[in-house]
Amino acid sequence: MPKTWIEQLKSADVWRVASNLNLKRTRGNGLSPCPRCGAETRGSTDRRGPIGVNSEGTGWRCFQCDASGDALQLASFTVEGKTLAEASPDGKKRVQQKMQEWGMLGGQENKWGGAQITKAIRPQKKKSASAPSYFNKKFAWHKNILAECEDNLWSSDGAQTLAYLQSRGFREETLKAWYIGALLVRDNAGQVKEQYVAIPVLDKSGKCVNMRFRSVPGPCLYCSGDGCKRCYNTGEVKKIYLRCPGRPTTLFGIKQIQGDPSADIIICEGELDVVAMWQFGVQENVVSGTAGAGTWADEWLDILEPYEHFILVYDVDDAGDKGAKTVADKLGRDRCSRAKLPENDAAECLRQGHSPKRVIACLENSQPLLEAGLVRVDAYTLEIEKLVSSPQAHRGLPIGSQKMDEALGGWRPELIVITGDTAAGKTSFATWLALEQARRGVGVLLTSFEQRPIGTVQKLLRSEVGGDFTLVDAGTRAAAMATLGSLPLYMVDHYGELASDQMRDLLSYASRRRDIRWAMIDHLGFMVQGADDERKAIEAVVRDYATLSVQLGMTIVLICHPNNMSIAQQRRVKLGDLKGASAIRQDAHTGIVVERVLPGRTVEHPAAAVHIDKCRSEFGLQGARLTLFYDPQACVYADSWDETPAGRAGMNGGFPMPAP
Secondary structure: OOOOHHHHHHOOOHHHHHHHOOOEEEOOOEEEOOOOOOOOOOOOOOOOOOEEEOOOOOOEEEOOOOOEEOHHHHHHHHHHOOOOOOOOHHHHHHHHHHHHHOOOOOOEOOOOOOOOEOOOOOOOOOOOOOOOOOOOHHHOOOOOHHHHHHHHHOOHHHHHHHHHHHHOOOOHHHHHHOOOEEEEEEOOOOOEEEEEEEEEEEOOOOOEEEEEEEEOOOEOOOOOOOOOOOOOOOOEOOOOEEEOOOOOOOOEOHHHOOOOOOOEEEEEOOHHHHHHHHHOOOOOOEEEOOOOOOOOOHHHHHHHOOOOEEEEEOOOOHHHHHHHHHHHHHHOHHHEEEOOOOOOOHHHHHHOOOOHHHHHHHHHOOEEOOOOOOOOHHHHHHHHHHHHHOHHHHOOEOOOOHHHHHHHOOEOOOEEEEEOOOOOOHHHHHHHHHHHHHHOOOEEEEOOOOOOHHHHHHHHHHHHHOOOHHHOOHHHHHHHHHHHHOOOEEEOOOOOOOOHHHHHHHHHHHHHHHOEEEEEEEOOHHHHOOOOOHHHHHHHHHHHHHHHHHHHOOEEEEEOOOOOHHHHOOOOOOHHHOOOHHHHHHHOOEEEEEEEEOOOOOOOOOEEEEEEEEEOOOOOOOOOEEEEEEEOOOOEEEOOHHHOHHHHOOOOOOOOOOOO
C-alpha cells in the first residue's frame, strides 16, 4: 500500500522540503526565517538562522520560539502558521496541495478525499526564479515597494483596499502618516485579482526595512465569489498575514519610542492596533511585534529592557491572553500591566466609533499582572483530584540520579541549601547537578563568586570530556566546549562580592529572558559580606530567595559554608552549624549536607555521603542518607562506581581528590 502524503512528509529530508519552502540555508546548519515566529536570526549576537536542523536532516527546532518538528511540521507551519494537528481539515488539504504542487509527494492515498495523487517525487534541482513558492515573487522586496504600494492605495484600482481601511475607521491623514499602501496582484490581462493592505515596517531612523501584508476580505476576485481552487471553493478571500521574505524586521512603531526610561511603553498585538492608537491621540511609545502575538525576538526585548513599565493591550481572547502572558514573562510581570479595551482590540475600537477619551481611560486603568487573588477552598477541588488520580505527575524534574530522585522527589520551584565541610565537594556536587539539568534541556544559571568563572568552566569541561581535559587533544576539547556551548547553560560573569538585590535582579532577568529554571549561587557569604549584622542579612536573603524561587518557578541552589563547630565536635556538618540557621531551617525548602567519603572500610572508591536534613516534598525522604560515587578526574557523581567515566574505563579510583 502506498504511503499517505503525511507519512511521506514525515520521513522526508528537512533540507529538501525547506528548499521548496524558499527558506534560506545559513551557516551552522541553520534555516531562515522561521515560518512560525518570523525570526531571521537566533539572537542579537548570533546571526545564524533561527532554525537548527539535526545532523540526520530528520528534525528541526527554532531557537527563538522553540517550535520544532519534522519536515511535515515545517511545511504545515509555512503554509498554515500552525502544526498540522491544529490545522482545520481545509488547512490540512492546503498543506497537501502545496506540497503536491512543489513535487514533494509521490503516489499516495488522499486522506481528505478526491483523486489519488500519483505524481512521482522529482529529483532535487537547483531552484529557478520561477519555481513555485509560498513566499512567491509577488511579496518580494524591491527598492520601490513602499512608493509603489502607497500609489496603489490612492489609485482607482486600490479603491477596494482604501474602502476597507476607511470602513475600519482609519482617516486619510492617519493612513498617509504611516505610509499605508496596497499591494495589487494582477493577471496577464492586467486585472487585479488579489489585494493586500501593505504596512511598512520602519526602523528607528524611519527607514522602511520590510513590509507586512494583510489580505483584504471580500469575494474572491478569481471566481467572483462562486468558489474556485484559489479560494478553496469558499468564494471568500482567506485572512492571511505575510511579509517580504529574507528581510530584517523590528518593533512596529519603534520610531515613536522616546528615550525616557520612566515613560510607559504600550504594547499592542498588531500593527493596525498601533496605527489606531495613533489616531486616538496616543502617538508616542506604542509598539507591536511583527511576527505574531506570542513571538518576540531577543533584539526587540533588548530595546525595551531599559524601560520601567509596560501596558499590554492584547486581544481579549485566548490567543491574546497567551500572547500577553508570554510578553509579560519576558519583560517581567512586576513591570507589566494589562489594559482591556471596550472592544477586542484598538483597531476594533476605532471601527466601532469609541471615543479617544474612553480608550485612554482604559490605558490609565490598566491592572497589574502579578498573580494574586482570593479564592474559597473548594476552588482547589480539581487540583486535589488530579493529585489523587496521578500522584507521579506532581513529582519534580528528574535530578540525574535515581538515589537523589528517591530522596528528594525531583527538583521543583524551591530554595535548596547545600552545605558541608571545607573540601567536602559542595561546589563540585552542585556543578554536576547543574550540568545534568542543562543536558535535559532545563535552563541553568551558574555563579562562581569564590573563584573566577573559569574554575567552574574547568569542572564542566572535565565532566564533558570524562576526565582530565589537559590529556586530550585540542580538537576533542573544542568539540566538548562546543557541546557545552549548545546547552541552555549560562555563567554569571562576575567574581567576588555581589549585593543580594543585584543577584535577585539577575535571577529575575534570567528567568524571563533566558527561561532559566535552575540556578546555583556559590556562595551565600559573598552576598552578605560587609553587612552590619551578618546573621540578620543571611536570614533576610534566605527568606527572600525562598519566596523568589516559587514566584519565578525556579529551583535556586544556595551553597552555604558552615562554622567550625562540627570540626571541634568531630562530627559531620548539620544545618544548625550555619549562620542564620534558624531562618534556613524554617524557610529553605530543602537542606542537603555533602560529606566526603574516602575509599577504605565502607566504600572501595571515592564517594560522597549526601544527607537530606530537610525535605518538604511529599515525595522526598527527610533524614535520608545516600552514597554517590565520585570520579574526581571527571567531576562526575553517580549512583554506582561503574556509572562514572573512570568506572566505565575500568579504573579503580585510587587517585587523590582535587579541591572542590
